[in-house]
Amino acid sequence: MRIIKLGKGEFKTLGEVKEFFEGELLQREPKGKFRLRKLSIAEDKLNIGEPILFSYQTIVCFSARTKTGRLINYDKQANKYPYYFVVDMDTLQPSNIRLKIVEERLRDELGGKHLVKTQRWPALTDTPATNELWESLRK
Numbered sequence: 001m002r003i004i005k006l007g008k009g010e011f012k013t014l015g016e017v018k019e020f021f022e023g024e025l026l027q028r029e030p031k032g033k034f035r036l037r038k039l040s041i042a043e044d045k046l047n048i049g050e051p052i053l054f055s056y057q058t059i060v061c062f063s064a065r066t067k068t069g070r071l072i073n074y075d076k077q078a079n080k081y082p083y084y085f086v087v088d089m090d091t092l093q094p095s096n097i098r099l100k101i102v103e104e105r106l107r108d109e110l111g112g113k114h115l116v117k118t119q120r121w122p123a124l125t126d127t128p129a130t131n132e133l134w135e136s137l138r139k
Contacts, residue, residue, distance in 0.1 A: 001051040001124045001134060003060075003102075017056045018094075025087060032089045035073060035081030045123060046070045046085055051134050058099045063137050064092040095137050105133055 011017045025032050046069045054062040067086040109127050124130050 032087035036083040
């Protein structure tokens with residue numbers, strides 16, 4: 001499972017985030033193309049079918065699975081976003097849980113790391129706790 005933090009530089013409001021996931025991603029080629037900046041995710045660190053939690057302003061607002069690993073981007077945005085992965089849009093679901101609650105539920109798996117404070121996009125190992133959290137968000 002990976003947590004992708006969406007920034008205020010890309011999205012001004014939660015409404016813009018919702019428009020992006022429920023509209024723009026559906027219109028891209030390929031459908032679900034999520035562009036990445038250079039150091040967002042290492043080449044071998046994103047797996048097909050990996051659960052993703054998308055958060056904005058400390059709220060997990062969407063969850064989905066990946067349809068691809070990290071790929072090289074050749075579109076007109078490639079200078080700013082040299083990579084991308086494809087969100088499996090059939091698995092996209094809205095969520096509404098505070099990142100702090102996710103952090104509390106996964107305290108043992110995090111080993112002292114703080115999801116709320118970090119700027120990184122942490123990857124979490126599949127454990128019974130992460131799987132339980134994922135299932136609770138998917139209802």
